[in-house]
Amino acid sequence: MTTSEQKDEQQGRKPVTVFLVDDHALFRAGARTELESVSDEVRVVGEAGSVAEAVAGIRRTRPQVVLLDVHMPDGGGAEVLRRVRPELPDVVFLALSVSDAAEDVIAVIRAGARGYVTKTISSRELVSAVMRVADGDAVFSPRLAGFVLDAFADRPGSEPINDPDLDLLTPRERDVLRLLARGYAYKEIASELFISIKTVETHVSSVLRKTQLSNRYELSRWASDRRLV
Incomplete structure (x- = not known):
């Protein structure tokens, strides 16, 4: 397939549906505006500011991708994943957080998120990340991937999991x-x-x-x- 054919095929693709989860309403409003203004490749179908609202909203709208905050007052992104992922395994979760702490990255990836990006990401980069996880890729902000590799790779000399x-x-x-x-x-x-x-x-x-x-x-x-x- 030529480059032009690939472009034509991409232009004919339906927008990826996205659900926003963040406890700051101002951030959700800004993220929605930015996502939909820079590209017609994504469409925001809902948003939530708490774990309970997120679970209900995701079940209702069944988006392709959930942009998931890591820390919220009534629980974190990992809790949303634990409640929703077994029921809706086709929904893909991409963590979007101010935190770049290793423990936060590892916890949400272990819970089932497909990637983790920080809120320093540009609007265009965020659209690209959403499209990539929707297509099955794993996406991480620079340096965060190392945390995941360290946590999950079977390195020589590492201790076996004892459970x-x-x-x-x-x-x-x-x-x-x-x-x-x-x-x-x-x-x-x-x-x-x-x-x-x-x-x-x-x-x-x-x-x-x-x-x-x-x-x-x-x-x-x-x-x-x-x-x-």
Whole structure:
């Protein structure tokens, strides 16, 4: 495909729908104006200033990308992710924060965000970041990617993760749990692992019993906390 053909294809693409989550109304208003004024490639479909409002709004509008603040009075971006991601696995989350602290970056990425950018980013760069995560890329502001690599890479000499609860699960139970946390239906898990739906149900029941959890949403959060997803 030539460059001109790629451009024509891009111009025919529908705008990426975006939901803004930030506890400062002035920032949300400015971000909305900036995003929609610099490009017709994104369309803001809603906004929220708290965790509860964010969860309800995302469920209602089902955007492609959520721009997610990390710190809010009633909980952070990680809490929004824990509540929404198991239910709406196709929604992509991009953290947008004033903080560039390693612990904030790692916490929200572990919870399931696809990227993390700071509020020093320009409007055009933010549009580009939104488009990229919508297309499946991971996006980070300069130097933040190093935090993630340090946290998740299996480096020589690094200590193995020791989790007694996780050690209770068999390898097959972990496989089933991983797919379940990614939003797969039982039928899809069975197809992916070449087992019967009944066997999937048996594994899920076993995992619920071993973890002492009550439903798939709790299991998804449990798996995400242990970096199985």
